Amino acid sequence: MFLKKLKFREITVFKRKNIRGFVGGLLGIAAGMSLTTTIIPTAVTTVVGGEAFFVRFALADYFAHTALVWCAAAWATARIGSTMLGATIMGLTGAITGLLLALAQLGTATNILLSSTIGSLIYGVIGGLIISGIMPGDDERIMINLDRKKPENDSN
Numbered sequence: 001m002f003l004k005k006l007k008f009r010e011i012t013v014f015k016r017k018n019i020r021g022f023v024g025g026l027l028g029i030a031a032g033m034s035l036t037t038t039i040i041p042t043a044v045t046t047v048v049g050g051e052a053f054f055v056r057f058a059l060a061d062y063f064a065h066t067a068l069v070w071c072a073a074a075w076a077t078a079r080i081g082s083t084m085l086g087a088t089i090m091g092l093t094g095a096i097t098g099l100l101l102a103l104a105q106l107g108t109a110t111n112i113l114l115s116s117t118i119g120s121l122i123y124g125v126i127g128g129l130i131i132s133g134i135m136p137g138d139d140e141r142i143m144i145n146l147d148r149k150k151p152e153n154d155s156n
Helices: 002-008 017-047 052-080 083-106 110-134
Strands: none
Touching: 017 052, 017 083, 017 110, 052 083, 052 110, 083 110
């Protein structure tokens, strides 16, 4: 069946919502880990000053929790497949996790809270655009034409 499809028709990369959700969840785990190890420490030390290592060390206890929250948000973003809704979901997830991580571990100073929240919000919006862009909900937008003689928009 697969070889017949491979020979004569197009194959969809992420046609099923389950596969899109799984891949989106994996990307979300990576983004959540990156948030606690790179994004928030860089944003906070850029605004406040100091060493990024100390911020990274303070956030280390919430590394897995952040990855799981971002996994759920990215899973939902990939399942929905809408660019604007994906950017909104991931942006809100970023803002909320950035604010909560700053409140839990970094302090209540306004510049720390704002830098962590805004940095995480921007990171989440960009991540939502990427995830929903590479895994759109409309299956027809991600077709691969393996038969070079057959036109792209030809439907059987």
